[in-house]
Amino acid sequence: MTSIEFSYSLNQLSGVLKPFALKLTRDLDDANDLLQDTMVKAFTNQDKFAEGTNLKAWLYTIMKNTFITNYQKMVRRATFVDTTENLHFINSSASLIENSAYGDFAIDDIYRAIDKLDDIFSTPFLLYYRGFKYHEIADRLSIPIGTVKNRIHIARKHLKEDLMVYKHVN
Incomplete structure:
Protein backbone atom coordinates (compact mmCIF):
# COMPACT_ATOMS: atom_id res chain seq x y z
CA MET A 1 0.00 0.00 0.00
CA THR A 79 -1.17 12.81 42.02
CA PHE A 80 0.49 14.70 44.84
CA VAL A 81 3.12 12.82 46.80
CA ASP A 82 3.86 14.31 50.18
CA THR A 83 7.49 13.60 51.04
CA THR A 84 7.55 15.68 54.22
CA GLU A 85 7.74 14.00 57.56
CA ASN A 86 4.34 13.83 59.23
CA LEU A 87 4.78 15.66 62.50
CA HIS A 88 1.09 16.37 63.02
CA PHE A 89 -2.14 14.56 62.48
CA ILE A 90 -5.23 16.29 61.18
CA ASN A 91 -8.51 14.75 62.32
CA SER A 92 -6.61 12.10 64.21
CA SER A 93 -8.80 9.74 66.16
CA ALA A 94 -6.23 9.89 68.97
CA SER A 95 -7.38 13.41 69.76
CA LEU A 96 -11.05 12.73 69.13
CA ILE A 97 -13.34 13.52 72.01
CA GLU A 98 -16.67 11.80 71.84
CA ASN A 99 -19.76 13.12 73.52
CA SER A 100 -21.68 10.07 74.73
CA ALA A 101 -24.65 12.04 76.03
CA TYR A 102 -26.58 11.66 72.78
CA GLY A 103 -25.91 7.91 72.77
CA ASP A 104 -27.10 7.64 76.36
CA PHE A 105 -30.37 9.37 75.45
CA ALA A 106 -30.86 7.00 72.52
CA ILE A 107 -30.21 3.89 74.63
CA ASP A 108 -32.64 5.13 77.28
CA ASP A 109 -35.29 5.67 74.58
CA ILE A 110 -34.70 2.19 73.17
CA TYR A 111 -35.11 0.54 76.57
CA ARG A 112 -38.27 2.58 77.24
CA ALA A 113 -39.68 1.48 73.88
CA ILE A 114 -38.89 -2.18 74.66
CA ASP A 115 -40.50 -1.84 78.11
CA LYS A 116 -43.70 -0.57 76.45
CA LEU A 117 -43.99 -3.81 74.43
CA ASP A 118 -46.20 -6.61 75.72
CA ASP A 119 -44.20 -9.44 77.29
CA ILE A 120 -45.24 -11.86 74.53
CA PHE A 121 -43.33 -9.65 72.06
CA SER A 122 -40.49 -8.29 74.20
CA THR A 123 -39.34 -11.67 75.58
CA PRO A 124 -38.66 -13.34 72.17
CA PHE A 125 -37.19 -10.08 70.86
CA LEU A 126 -34.75 -9.72 73.77
CA LEU A 127 -33.74 -13.38 73.55
CA TYR A 128 -33.07 -12.95 69.83
CA TYR A 129 -31.18 -9.72 70.53
CA ARG A 130 -29.00 -11.56 73.05
CA GLY A 131 -28.00 -14.07 70.38
CA PHE A 132 -30.44 -16.95 70.73
CA LYS A 133 -31.52 -18.71 67.53
CA TYR A 134 -35.18 -18.97 66.58
CA HIS A 135 -35.37 -22.66 67.45
CA GLU A 136 -33.69 -22.06 70.83
CA ILE A 137 -36.23 -19.35 71.65
CA ALA A 138 -39.08 -21.64 70.55
CA ASP A 139 -37.80 -24.43 72.82
CA ARG A 140 -37.25 -22.11 75.76
CA LEU A 141 -40.71 -20.49 75.49
CA SER A 142 -42.46 -23.70 74.38
CA ILE A 143 -44.04 -22.06 71.34
CA PRO A 144 -43.80 -22.86 67.61
CA ILE A 145 -40.87 -21.36 65.66
CA GLY A 146 -43.30 -19.53 63.37
CA THR A 147 -44.80 -17.78 66.38
CA VAL A 148 -41.32 -16.76 67.53
CA LYS A 149 -40.56 -15.22 64.13
CA ASN A 150 -43.92 -13.46 64.06
CA ARG A 151 -43.53 -11.98 67.54
CA ILE A 152 -40.01 -10.75 66.82
CA HIS A 153 -41.28 -9.20 63.59
CA ILE A 154 -44.12 -7.43 65.45
CA ALA A 155 -41.69 -6.23 68.16
CA ARG A 156 -39.39 -4.76 65.51
CA LYS A 157 -42.34 -3.07 63.82
CA HIS A 158 -43.47 -1.44 67.10
CA LEU A 159 -39.93 -0.40 67.96
CA LYS A 160 -39.47 1.09 64.51
CA GLU A 161 -42.59 3.20 65.01
CA ASP A 162 -41.65 4.27 68.52
CA LEU A 163 -38.09 5.15 67.56
CA MET A 164 -38.96 6.94 64.29
CA VAL A 165 -37.24 10.07 65.61
CA TYR A 166 -33.87 8.29 65.15
CA LYS A 167 -34.50 7.30 61.54
CA HIS A 168 -32.30 9.98 59.94
CA VAL A 169 -29.70 10.32 62.66
CA ASN A 170 -26.18 9.23 61.74
Whole structure:
Protein backbone atom coordinates (compact mmCIF):
# COMPACT_ATOMS: atom_id res chain seq x y z
CA MET A 1 0.00 0.00 0.00
CA THR A 2 1.47 3.36 -1.02
CA SER A 3 1.55 6.36 1.28
CA ILE A 4 -1.21 8.03 -0.71
CA GLU A 5 -3.44 4.95 -0.48
CA PHE A 6 -2.68 4.63 3.23
CA SER A 7 -3.43 8.31 3.82
CA TYR A 8 -6.70 7.98 1.87
CA SER A 9 -7.70 4.91 3.96
CA LEU A 10 -6.93 6.78 7.18
CA ASN A 11 -9.06 9.69 6.03
CA GLN A 12 -11.95 7.35 5.18
CA LEU A 13 -11.82 5.65 8.60
CA SER A 14 -11.55 8.85 10.66
CA GLY A 15 -15.33 9.24 10.60
CA VAL A 16 -15.78 5.74 12.01
CA LEU A 17 -13.23 6.36 14.79
CA LYS A 18 -14.73 9.62 16.06
CA PRO A 19 -17.68 8.01 17.94
CA PHE A 20 -15.24 5.64 19.66
CA ALA A 21 -13.03 8.59 20.66
CA LEU A 22 -16.09 10.41 21.99
CA LYS A 23 -17.10 7.32 23.97
CA LEU A 24 -13.66 7.10 25.55
CA THR A 25 -13.19 10.78 26.39
CA ARG A 26 -16.81 11.92 26.88
CA ASP A 27 -15.77 15.34 25.61
CA LEU A 28 -15.89 16.61 22.01
CA ASP A 29 -12.62 18.58 22.13
CA ASP A 30 -10.75 15.73 23.83
CA ALA A 31 -12.24 13.30 21.30
CA ASN A 32 -10.96 15.44 18.43
CA ASP A 33 -7.51 15.59 20.03
CA LEU A 34 -7.49 11.82 20.54
CA LEU A 35 -8.54 11.25 16.94
CA GLN A 36 -5.80 13.57 15.70
CA ASP A 37 -3.16 11.85 17.90
CA THR A 38 -4.32 8.48 16.60
CA MET A 39 -4.04 9.57 12.97
CA VAL A 40 -0.58 11.06 13.51
CA LYS A 41 0.65 7.88 15.21
CA ALA A 42 -0.84 5.70 12.48
CA PHE A 43 0.74 7.78 9.73
CA THR A 44 4.16 7.91 11.41
CA ASN A 45 4.04 4.15 12.07
CA GLN A 46 2.75 3.23 8.63
CA ASP A 47 5.68 0.85 8.13
CA LYS A 48 4.47 -1.22 11.12
CA PHE A 49 1.09 -1.88 9.54
CA ALA A 50 0.99 -5.32 7.95
CA GLU A 51 -0.80 -5.09 4.61
CA GLY A 52 -3.72 -7.46 4.35
CA THR A 53 -4.68 -7.05 8.00
CA ASN A 54 -7.61 -5.05 9.32
CA LEU A 55 -6.66 -1.35 9.24
CA LYS A 56 -9.76 -0.35 11.18
CA ALA A 57 -8.89 -2.71 14.07
CA TRP A 58 -5.30 -1.46 14.01
CA LEU A 59 -6.53 2.14 14.34
CA TYR A 60 -8.93 1.21 17.16
CA THR A 61 -6.01 -0.37 19.02
CA ILE A 62 -3.83 2.71 18.52
CA MET A 63 -6.66 4.95 19.74
CA LYS A 64 -7.37 2.83 22.81
CA ASN A 65 -3.68 2.63 23.76
CA THR A 66 -3.21 6.37 23.20
CA PHE A 67 -6.21 7.11 25.41
CA ILE A 68 -4.90 4.83 28.18
CA THR A 69 -1.42 6.37 28.01
CA ASN A 70 -2.81 9.92 28.13
CA TYR A 71 -5.10 9.00 31.02
CA GLN A 72 -2.22 7.50 33.00
CA LYS A 73 -0.12 10.63 32.39
CA MET A 74 -2.99 12.81 33.58
CA VAL A 75 -3.43 10.73 36.74
CA ARG A 76 0.29 10.86 37.49
CA ARG A 77 0.31 14.63 36.99
CA ALA A 78 -2.66 15.03 39.31
CA THR A 79 -1.17 12.81 42.02
CA PHE A 80 0.49 14.70 44.84
CA VAL A 81 3.12 12.82 46.80
CA ASP A 82 3.86 14.31 50.18
CA THR A 83 7.49 13.60 51.04
CA THR A 84 7.55 15.68 54.22
CA GLU A 85 7.74 14.00 57.56
CA ASN A 86 4.34 13.83 59.23
CA LEU A 87 4.78 15.66 62.50
CA HIS A 88 1.09 16.37 63.02
CA PHE A 89 -2.14 14.56 62.48
CA ILE A 90 -5.23 16.29 61.18
CA ASN A 91 -8.51 14.75 62.32
CA SER A 92 -6.61 12.10 64.21
CA SER A 93 -8.80 9.74 66.16
CA ALA A 94 -6.23 9.89 68.97
CA SER A 95 -7.38 13.41 69.76
CA LEU A 96 -11.05 12.73 69.13
CA ILE A 97 -13.34 13.52 72.01
CA GLU A 98 -16.67 11.80 71.84
CA ASN A 99 -19.76 13.12 73.52
CA SER A 100 -21.68 10.07 74.73
CA ALA A 101 -24.65 12.04 76.03
CA TYR A 102 -26.58 11.66 72.78
CA GLY A 103 -25.91 7.91 72.77
CA ASP A 104 -27.10 7.64 76.36
CA PHE A 105 -30.37 9.37 75.45
CA ALA A 106 -30.86 7.00 72.52
CA ILE A 107 -30.21 3.89 74.63
CA ASP A 108 -32.64 5.13 77.28
CA ASP A 109 -35.29 5.67 74.58
CA ILE A 110 -34.70 2.19 73.17
CA TYR A 111 -35.11 0.54 76.57
CA ARG A 112 -38.27 2.58 77.24
CA ALA A 113 -39.68 1.48 73.88
CA ILE A 114 -38.89 -2.18 74.66
CA ASP A 115 -40.50 -1.84 78.11
CA LYS A 116 -43.70 -0.57 76.45
CA LEU A 117 -43.99 -3.81 74.43
CA ASP A 118 -46.20 -6.61 75.72
CA ASP A 119 -44.20 -9.44 77.29
CA ILE A 120 -45.24 -11.86 74.53
CA PHE A 121 -43.33 -9.65 72.06
CA SER A 122 -40.49 -8.29 74.20
CA THR A 123 -39.34 -11.67 75.58
CA PRO A 124 -38.66 -13.34 72.17
CA PHE A 125 -37.19 -10.08 70.86
CA LEU A 126 -34.75 -9.72 73.77
CA LEU A 127 -33.74 -13.38 73.55
CA TYR A 128 -33.07 -12.95 69.83
CA TYR A 129 -31.18 -9.72 70.53
CA ARG A 130 -29.00 -11.56 73.05
CA GLY A 131 -28.00 -14.07 70.38
CA PHE A 132 -30.44 -16.95 70.73
CA LYS A 133 -31.52 -18.71 67.53
CA TYR A 134 -35.18 -18.97 66.58
CA HIS A 135 -35.37 -22.66 67.45
CA GLU A 136 -33.69 -22.06 70.83
CA ILE A 137 -36.23 -19.35 71.65
CA ALA A 138 -39.08 -21.64 70.55
CA ASP A 139 -37.80 -24.43 72.82
CA ARG A 140 -37.25 -22.11 75.76
CA LEU A 141 -40.71 -20.49 75.49
CA SER A 142 -42.46 -23.70 74.38
CA ILE A 143 -44.04 -22.06 71.34
CA PRO A 144 -43.80 -22.86 67.61
CA ILE A 145 -40.87 -21.36 65.66
CA GLY A 146 -43.30 -19.53 63.37
CA THR A 147 -44.80 -17.78 66.38
CA VAL A 148 -41.32 -16.76 67.53
CA LYS A 149 -40.56 -15.22 64.13
CA ASN A 150 -43.92 -13.46 64.06
CA ARG A 151 -43.53 -11.98 67.54
CA ILE A 152 -40.01 -10.75 66.82
CA HIS A 153 -41.28 -9.20 63.59
CA ILE A 154 -44.12 -7.43 65.45
CA ALA A 155 -41.69 -6.23 68.16
CA ARG A 156 -39.39 -4.76 65.51
CA LYS A 157 -42.34 -3.07 63.82
CA HIS A 158 -43.47 -1.44 67.10
CA LEU A 159 -39.93 -0.40 67.96
CA LYS A 160 -39.47 1.09 64.51
CA GLU A 161 -42.59 3.20 65.01
CA ASP A 162 -41.65 4.27 68.52
CA LEU A 163 -38.09 5.15 67.56
CA MET A 164 -38.96 6.94 64.29
CA VAL A 165 -37.24 10.07 65.61
CA TYR A 166 -33.87 8.29 65.15
CA LYS A 167 -34.50 7.30 61.54
CA HIS A 168 -32.30 9.98 59.94
CA VAL A 169 -29.70 10.32 62.66
CA ASN A 170 -26.18 9.23 61.74
